[in-house]
Amino acid sequence: MQSSTLRFSNRVEDYVKYRPHYPPEIVPELERQSLLAPGMKIADIGSGTGISSELFLQKGYPVWGVEPNREMRLKSKELLQAYPGFNAVNGTAEATTLPGQHVGLIVAGQAFHWFNREQCRSEFERILKPGGAVVLIWNERLTSTPFEKAYEQLIIDHSNHYLKVDHRNTGEAAIEQFFAPKEVTLTVFDNQQVFTYEGLEGRLLSSSYMPVKGGAGYGEMVADLKKLFHAFQTGNQITIHYSTKMYGCRLT
Numbered sequence: 001m002q003s004s005t006l007r008f009s010n011r012v013e014d015y016v017k018y019r020p021h022y023p024p025e026i027v028p029e030l031e032r033q034s035l036l037a038p039g040m041k042i043a044d045i046g047s048g049t050g051i052s053s054e055l056f057l058q059k060g061y062p063v064w065g066v067e068p069n070r071e072m073r074l075k076s077k078e079l080l081q082a083y084p085g086f087n088a089v090n091g092t093a094e095a096t097t098l099p100g101q102h103v104g105l106i107v108a109g110q111a112f113h114w115f116n117r118e119q120c121r122s123e124f125e126r127i128l129k130p131g132g133a134v135v136l137i138w139n140e141r142l143t144s145t146p147f148e149k150a151y152e153q154l155i156i157d158h159s160n161h162y163l164k165v166d167h168r169n170t171g172e173a174a175i176e177q178f179f180a181p182k183e184v185t186l187t188v189f190d191n192q193q194v195f196t197y198e199g200l201e202g203r204l205l206s207s208s209y210m211p212v213k214g215g216a217g218y219g220e221m222v223a224d225l226k227k228l229f230h231a232f233q234t235g236n237q238i239t240i241h242y243s244t245k246m247y248g249c250r251l252t
Helices: 012-018 026-032 051-057 070-079 117-127 146-158 172-179 197-205 218-232
Strands: 042-045 063-066 086-089 103-109 128-141 185-195 238-250
Touching: 012 070, 012 197, 026 051, 026 238, 042 051, 051 063, 051 103, 070 086, 103 117, 117 128, 117 172, 146 218, 146 238, 172 238, 185 197, 197 218, 197 238
Parallel strands: 042 063, 042 103, 063 086, 103 128
Antiparallel strands: 128 238, 185 238
């Protein structure tokens, strides 16, 4: 399997255009839970192209986006250059390179399942200030509607390693074990994306386990995706629903 730090290097543009963002309600909810407070420094671990970082930057929070993939890190600097509070850092969850007791909140959006849990737990404790918290966020694609079930099967049929790297393999028991003996709070938000065919193909290609454009298996995958889209589209659009899960815990 390809290294987790290199998996998305050739998918950056599709990732930027077609990956789901996170509900804006996340920030006020973290403030309500007293895990986030004005002026608090945030470390976004596995920040990618900056989707999760921007959520906090928009509310005036300074963010250190720690991302080992060069292409994604450079794209985040480009996309978030209007925010003076954004700092792109070449580091990993296990070795962030950030100073000790530097941040009050650690965020990992769509990334924790790539981390070495034992090593990053120690690193998180090192860079967090006393009373600091960790928040893990995933947009979990639902498989409830007939289209969503068929789309899931298409991914299984055409993917490379999907069942091995799917973030859903990191269940609640593993998350609770990571934070033990601290107690974790789960908050769930509704989320969705509405696509034309072009967007749906881009969304599929943004995933590291799918064939790349022009690569082996791409033609067969696209043929099946077009059939799927035309069978289920309404008004030339398709909707993908997500359950955005946010796990919060005061770690130090």
